[in-house]
Amino acid sequence: MTYRTVLLGTAAVLMAGPALADMNFNRIASFAVAQNTPDAEESSSEIIAATADGMTLVYTDSPAEVLGFIDITDPAAPVAAGVVALDGEPTSVSVIGQTAYVGVNTSADYVNTSGHLLALDVDSRAALGDCDLGGQLDSVAVAPDASFIAVAIENERDEDLGDGRTGQMPAGYVAIVPLSDGVMDCDAMIMADVTGLAEVSPEDPEPEFVAINSENEIVVTMQENNHMVVLNAAGEVLSHFSAGSVDLEGIDTIDERAALVFDGSQPGRLREPDAVTWIDDSHFATANEGDMDGGSRGWTIFHQDGTVVYESGVSFEHAIVQIGHYPDRRSDAKGVEPESVTFGVFAGTPYVFVGAERASVVGVYDVTDPANPVLDQLLPSGIGPEGYVVIPERGLLISANEVDGLEDGAARSHVMIYEYQDAPAVYPHLTSAGMDELTGWGAISGMVADPETGLIYAVNDSFYGFQPTIFVIDPSMDGPSQIIDTIPVTRGGRPAQMLDMEGITLDGDGGFWVASEGRTDRMIPHGIYHISADGEIEQSIPLPAELLAVERRFGFEGITMVGDTLWMAVQREWGDDPENHVKLVAYNTATGDWGAVRYELTDPETGWVGLSEIVAHGDYIYLIERDNQIGANAVTKQITRVALADMVPAPLGGDLPVVEHELVVDLIPYLTSTGGYVLDKIEGLAIMPDGTMWVSTDNDGVDDHSGETMFFAIPPM
Template structure:
């Protein structure tokens, strides 16, 4: 059998009669599952089970547009972020971080042209300096601008002046203060030809611009100083595109004496000496070098996760931040192509490097291992750049230096304590909105609150986290696997045996499976996945699209969604995951659909207490043009099918784009069917468009042939719990409370919410 098993990874334990006494295990099924579970070798050392951290999320805020680079006023009461698609600065009042409030946006375009790429706030909180890219491209070398705004009254921001800089400014940072204030600007000039190559071989090289801002405080400006990078790159061994420097990101050392500027496509870092108050100079050019991963990476996009591959990766850092005056951290995102030597772009982690170019610490596989353990590893990016670490920021929290590391593809913020840069200590992994781009920290508020903030480009949102020196309070538990050898994600259905929860993923994974969630430590802020059951059919891996699961006395019923009507299927498995029965939709039910090609199907299944009757939620109804879903009932002893229609809500902005559907169904002891109804807002549909994330109830007795059911609102997750995730997918009654979980599509934030009594 083992020769026929595909690359399914690390099924490390299965239920036994001792752990699930109500289930009947056949010898053949148990032997099959045990063989599968032991067919794999460990690919990574185990990481410790998660513990409560010191940062806790205090708010997830949707914004109108996107949120990219973000900064805060020194008093920590106002956030300012760039929104390139709107050509605007967004402002948020965070006087109370738990109740942030949007302030009027500022259109920063010049004559309707341009996009803000970065923003920084002066140390006195008086000015916001915005880098503007002016729609330059391969044929148009339009120079960029710095736009200066007075933000002392964030409700009435006023424009002060503009300063012309080089083509395509990307990042900027401010050095000095008052009459010594300067802006250090990464002039990327990322021109792209018809083939998508971001270089013109030196025809328009990027540079670093140092811009005097002293005149804002009554002194004479030092003007614009441009630092050439070509000759230094040509002299750097191994530099990529040495004639075409592309400066990416800027960070100023804590003592203000040095700027570190990444040249991402060139795989280099430039250090700029800022000690002279009016004349900067290039101190040295450093190679970012390569990361070597030996047998501990996943390079296969195959819906399975195993760290067994090897590669050499050019770091190609995006963001940079200083953790001391001698050591800086690089976010090794990667941005190029596979090299002629076989090297790949991106290091899939972060690096601590000193000012001599020596590696102080390399995260190696550890960052991605943590992503796996917390359900944030994007297998869809395994063949590309993995988790793509794009952002880094540093600050002192509770008196200790911390490093915050942001993953664009994994949608997380990894927190490290870096008192010893040679041995950073992993603190916790914080989920963010989709594609965190910018990170900022707030540590000097008058009320003593210390905060971390991410701006999330993918779903248009901002996350705020508060630091708690004595340990963060538990609001919602975080799910994590027992160790990094148990990958998980895309939770699409929940059920329970009264002691544990059981979850299935959709087809984001190759072989279908069931995970067991240990709920014993929810008050400690964690839920641990401690068992995994591979699903098999005739000793072969089962590969379906599970969207619902219902526990019964001798196993589980799985509801698998079909690509078309005839693909919907109920699958009975025993405790070891072996298929016992498969039930397709009968012709009489298939005939109800307006089209046999309709791509709507099962989203949940629930069973009566005696296991004799199943109820299934069909995502949308028989005719997609009507605002209805369908509820099916199957009486197993007689194989009698019954169907009823369920009325769906309609989105207020765009009912077609943000269409409604059902995601889950649960039967209560008092004879109600609870239905999880959601729109397509949130996630890729932008957080601000999330309107309907609700739980309704209908009477199970009303499910009779042809009935149109009457529903009653039970929970409004968007209104009462600020639920902004698109895919509210799983729901279960556990010890009297209603628990809801979202499908994270295989990577990203999995929110497990106790919504209270139904």
């Protein structure tokens, strides 16, 4: 088995494969924007820009109605630099030198629209000028020669009104504000009329996004109208055309069936592009998110005369599927929803960066040949990447991620910083890209290592309730670890229902034992299952009456086998457990006897602490103990162990002995070693014969989650 050691942060993480000398983007830091607005009920980073010296990031925070600042003098250690309160909702920002131009929406409603463009000195935070633009703003772009600013005045429709379609007045337009030495000339503003152009609702254009090339030509997306317009600096139409449609094959079109099945199609799917970026003076790229009737799940390069130079089709989404980031519960809508796109040249290589809002992924494409882009990388982002900025002089790419998951127990909104490095690509950690058929995966839970083959078996949990699966993982292949096979778990030859697989271990005879956590409120029973090598459930073992008699909302979160005895870790205390104590439950497969010991959990600082995995190795039982906290709130994420000699089960119903345990590994340095925030759910642990520990995290099926899965090895102790 070969490994490369990646030194990031304070932890040495073993990633599969040799050390490769190549240029790649790797995340080096994450900044929670709530650090700038600790008193706000909700904070969000949406559109982001950088000062000319590349040392300060400026972002819009719509729910808090502020413009935020981040000091990235040291990009690996971003520092909160405060906010400026605004009189409305900031929609976009662009920067010239040290001056930020902020679009502020002050509309009373969808009919009574208003907004203004504010010029703000980044250093002093003083207002330098203000132009009333007469409508509800969206995107703001500054000409490369700093001669003018273009603003998309969307005047968006009310989706709850009538059938929610376009044809709702007032119509949108493009505002062009001249600049002289950075000073806005409001009186000379041009309101470029773009009505009468689109086939869809020509009377009601909704300009969404603007970008300007070095010839001062403005490309405008009209998302709901499925139309593109190119203007000159005087607001004259140079060209316009329909964004067209794409025939999609091999996609998942049914949501919330808790299965990843890519056998659907959507012929004639309108692109409905959102963001747009020039890649040279003749070509621009669009992110085809969709909104009203479309969303083609990919991105496109157009010539400004309307010729399609490149269409990604389903290839971008399929690549996302293979790294476990596919958002199943958005399948009937717009899939991964490519929403953002930007361009930058790094070390002579032109790149287009495409952000998938619902998959929380940034695609890195080499566009040296615009007709044949090459997908070089997929980078993990925060939840809902919305805006990007590139700082090629410093080798930096930055993403702003708008979703603030505070109310849902998910991650807060983060700005993430990536560096262009002469180093291996750290992400993804796990992929199914080598399989013959497109294979989606997610919600990885329990794991077990096969000492004979060096393979790892892992299970998904109840998020994919119609698709319970055992994944076969090869951690020794070059690059990321590879899912090389899947074993559907069946009952009577059909996908087994009512399972919440949280642990797996080998039965010593080619099959498996699986622990199901159970959810009585969802009619999912607690229990353990004997499963054949081909995935058929051969035996179901329910909990005994002594365990069923007590409160048990949280069930088994791992399973391991020692001789004839199965040991299961219970995540949280039950009704008969002392506070902060949980059971390690034993079941003797030869005699049918049950027993248990107790384990004392670490006192939680916030939330709760519980067990997530149990693995027997050598003379010890190893456990994952974790709190349910994310990011800076995370305290307890660790591997502990109990001497096997102390694991003597007492009969159920009596006094249970409390076993002593010791800390083996603090996992927080590993969880922050790739520049991200601390993920909540460390769910899987597999230990190789030489003591190498493989650890995995559960991405919750990309539901209120970025989809990021960490799958890494810890060297033998």
